[in-house]
Amino acid sequence: MSHSNSLSRGMRRIGAGTIRAISRTGFMFRFFLAVLLKTPSALHRLQLTAREIYFAGVLSLVVIMVSGLFVGMVLGLQGYDSLNKYGAGDSLGIFVGLSLVRELGPVVAGLLFASRAGSAVTAEIGLMKTTEQLSAMEMMAVDPLARIVAPRFWGGVISMPLLAALFSVMGVFGAYLVGVRLIGVDNGTFWGNMQAGIDFWPDITNGIIKSVVFGIAVSLIAVFEGYDADPTAEGVSAATTRTVVGGSLAILALDFVLTVFMFRGLGNV
Amino acid sequence: MNRATIDLWVGIFVTIGIGAVVFLALKVGNLATLETKPSYHLDANFDNIGGLKQRAPVKAAGVIVGRVESIKLDPKTYEAVVGLRIDTGYQFSKDTIASILTSGLLGEVYIGLEIGGDPQMLADGGRIAKTQSAVVLEKLISQFLFDKASSGPAK
Numbered sequence: 553m554s555h556s557n558s559l560s561r562g563m564r565r566i567g568a569g570t571i572r573a574i575s576r577t578g579f580m581f582r583f584f585l586a587v588l589l590k591t592p593s594a595l596h597r598l599q600l601t602a603r604e605i606y607f608a609g610v611l612s613l614v615v616i617m618v619s620g621l622f623v624g625m626v627l628g629l630q631g632y633d634s635l636n637k638y639g640a641g642d643s644l645g646i647f648v649g650l651s652l653v654r655e656l657g658p659v660v661a662g663l664l665f666a667s668r669a670g671s672a673v674t675a676e677i678g679l680m681k682t683t684e685q686l687s688a689m690e691m692m693a694v695d696p697l698a699r700i701v702a703p704r705f706w707g708g709v710i711s712m713p714l715l716a717a718l719f720s721v722m723g724v725f726g727a728y729l730v731g732v733r734l735i736g737v738d739n740g741t742f743w744g745n746m747q748a749g750i751d752f753w754p755d756i757t758n759g760i761i762k763s764v765v766f767g768i769a770v771s772l773i774a775v776f777e778g779y780d781a782d783p784t785a786e787g788v789s790a791a792t793t794r795t796v797v798g799g800s801l802a803i804l805a806l807d808f809v810l811t812v813f814m815f816r817g818l819g820n821v
Numbered sequence: 822m823n824r825a826t827i828d829l830w831v832g833i834f835v836t837i838g839i840g841a842v843v844f845l846a847l848k849v850g851n852l853a854t855l856e857t858k859p860s861y862h863l864d865a866n867f868d869n870i871g872g873l874k875q876r877a878p879v880k881a882a883g884v885i886v887g888r889v890e891s892i893k894l895d896p897k898t899y900e901a902v903v904g905l906r907i908d909t910g911y912q913f914s915k916d917t918i919a920s921i922l923t924s925g926l927l928g929e930v931y932i933g934l935e936i937g938g939d940p941q942m943l944a945d946g947g948r949i950a951k952t953q954s955a956v957v958l959e960k961l962i963s964q965f966l967f968d969k970a971s972s973g974p975a976k
Binding site: 599602603605606609610613649653710711713714715717718720721724743746747748750751752755756759760 | 824827828830831833834835837838839841842844845846848849850851876878
């Protein structure tokens, strides 16, 4: 008897979890549509969006640029070591450039963005909800979706591609420092191979598409988790954690899906 | 933080962000070398193009003078028709020989042009008559083995 009881309890837990996941997904999608509907008001009051670009983008500059530099320098060292085993050390430029532009730039910048800016947005909106500022706005006939959520969403979406591009540039610069200045790969070979092997279309545009998609995903998760947080101290902390974990997993999963589609497009070239 | 400071920083951020995209396009990628130069079209037929790909370089005396634009199979002769886009600054004589070469053992495949002595030049849409196919390594090896086998048992 107790055995079947524990079995049904387990089943109930699975069922409840599934229903919760589905209803949250549906809520998130409707929330996304609502934010998109409020976009005109976010663009109308550009000052609010500019403020969010400042918090999400400008304040992330240092961490993004320093990380990009170090990732590029490590790529330069590791890449040269591996390539040189096959006598292909001259291909360092194209190796570094392609890895950064196609994958590492958008993905690592996205992960950093989720933990640096996404978590802050979630905590801010969650705390506004906890202290009933959002309800107070509604009482005053101010739509919190238009006043609070939409500017933060668009601030993130606009910042993310720019941060990813900066990350790639700093990475290439870091690889240049290590590869050309330190190891002694020829300067002309480094840049020449890179330019010969990397096309604006599709390599760089694919990287930009990825960073835009990641920006939408992370920003949506951040504002949604804040808006959906339990109005307690615990609830806000759990929501912040969910933003970082969920945002990072979303980036990696989306990256795989996008890469599959992009490579299928490249397949017969 | 007042409004003017935020505007200034956002302005700086957006400017260097767009600057980074432009840098990627021009310095890391090859947008600059691709679109700006005026160019003309040449065709060349090959029996076998080996590993030649679209956008492979076309070189004369080792200098890149153009790129492979298209690769098709002629349905009648079963020859590969390779379309080349050559920079307008370079003119080649009518008896130019196009051959498919590889830089190094594992390097990229490219088309090499050897210039002839004909005073007449190839015009836009012209055809390079003399071509040399890619050397397929497997064929060379099998030929070598076949020769070895037919020349008698190894000692």
